[in-house]
Amino acid sequence: MLSLLSEANIPGVQSLVSRQAEVVHDALSRRLSHHRFACRRPSAMDARIYSLELSTIQLVDLSYGVDVDVEAEVGEDHFLVHMGMQGETQMWTNGKSYPLPPDGLLISNPGAPLRVQMTGDCRHFAVRMPIAICKDYLTRTLGIPFNRPLEFYAGRDGSRELPIAWRGMMSHICGQLRMAPAMMGHRRVQAQYGQLLTELLLGNYCNSYSEQIARHGNDISPRHVRRARELIHASRDDTISIADLAQRVGVSVRSLQNGFRQFLGVTPLEYVRRHRLEQLHRALMDSQSRANVTELMLECGIANFGRYAQYYRQQYGCLPSETLRRHQQGH
Numbered sequence: 001m002l003s004l005l006s007e008a009n010i011p012g013v014q015s016l017v018s019r020q021a022e023v024v025h026d027a028l029s030r031r032l033s034h035h036r037f038a039c040r041r042p043s044a045m046d047a048r049i050y051s052l053e054l055s056t057i058q059l060v061d062l063s064y065g066v067d068v069d070v071e072a073e074v075g076e077d078h079f080l081v082h083m084g085m086q087g088e089t090q091m092w093t094n095g096k097s098y099p100l101p102p103d104g105l106l107i108s109n110p111g112a113p114l115r116v117q118m119t120g121d122c123r124h125f126a127v128r129m130p131i132a133i134c135k136d137y138l139t140r141t142l143g144i145p146f147n148r149p150l151e152f153y154a155g156r157d158g159s160r161e162l163p164i165a166w167r168g169m170m171s172h173i174c175g176q177l178r179m180a181p182a183m184m185g186h187r188r189v190q191a192q193y194g195q196l197l198t199e200l201l202l203g204n205y206c207n208s209y210s211e212q213i214a215r216h217g218n219d220i221s222p223r224h225v226r227r228a229r230e231l232i233h234a235s236r237d238d239t240i241s242i243a244d245l246a247q248r249v250g251v252s253v254r255s256l257q258n259g260f261r262q263f264l265g266v267t268p269l270e271y272v273r274r275h276r277l278e279q280l281h282r283a284l285m286d287s288q289s290r291a292n293v294t295e296l297m298l299e300c301g302i303a304n305f306g307r308y309a310q311y312y313r314q315q316y317g318c319l320p321s322e323t324l325r326r327h328q329q330g331h
Helices: 021-031 131-141 161-179 187-204 210-214 223-234 242-249 253-264 268-286 293-299 305-316 320-330
Strands: 014-018 035-039 047-054 057-063 068-073 078-086 089-093 096-100 105-108 113-118 123-130
Touching: 014 021, 021 035, 021 047, 021 057, 047 187, 078 089, 078 096, 078 161, 089 105, 096 105, 105 161, 123 131, 123 187, 131 187, 161 187, 187 210, 210 253, 210 268, 223 242, 223 253, 223 268, 242 253, 242 268, 253 268, 268 293, 268 305, 268 320, 293 305, 293 320, 305 320
Parallel strands: none
Antiparallel strands: 014 047, 035 068, 047 057, 057 123, 068 113, 078 105, 078 123, 089 096, 089 113
């Protein structure tokens, strides 16, 4: 099976074929993350590494040709998207083990320890994506404040179509680079591809911003979760009952809890709280009168003023009264 970047005539691809462990280690540390690896039969190594820069994104297509055990810590400024190409890779992240079969997908987070075991017949396609691209997409494209770490939840890619779409995008990018290198060399074209890859991941792989992204129309969760979200948005009751919510959408409380965690990364109660906080933030920023914080909280269905003031400070870095004061002073 051919690797995506090893196909002939792709301009800009850097290739390395080596039997020297130190050379291989240095190349992958520069292209992906600092790491160390153990190899039971170093003399049998036949590593093949193909890499390409697409704007600030690094694509790496690799195989070692021998069994290896890799330990790494993902850098603080990027995350890694791992895709199986051939054979079966075994990965450990966040204290759990995950198989990575051909066309399987797994994301490892910034600063997180990572362990990877690959057999000699494994091929692995990794994409190093900067946090800055995700932050820009969330804040500029979706208008979501980047006020907490972005964390992808391993093994919760949400949609079975995502690995297929991701593999297709990698194949498409490589094909375009081969057929239209001048066009693909433009920074703005590369930036558009970067945004598309970011949207695929953020919208379809469960992460710490999934519940906010879902409110912008990119919701792949099952029907009962979507219906529960609609009821939450329509409600002005701060003490909304999760048991009542589950009954109204026709599932058990456990199924509702599991659905929210699996596809949105939060419990229903956490979703209610964040939804109320976003409503309050918009109300504070849009206030055209001398309304006070208490009045705006009541309009958003918030009755526990003190508790929500603290929740607000945790999410936005200041109290609601400070946001309102700055807004009113600016007008």
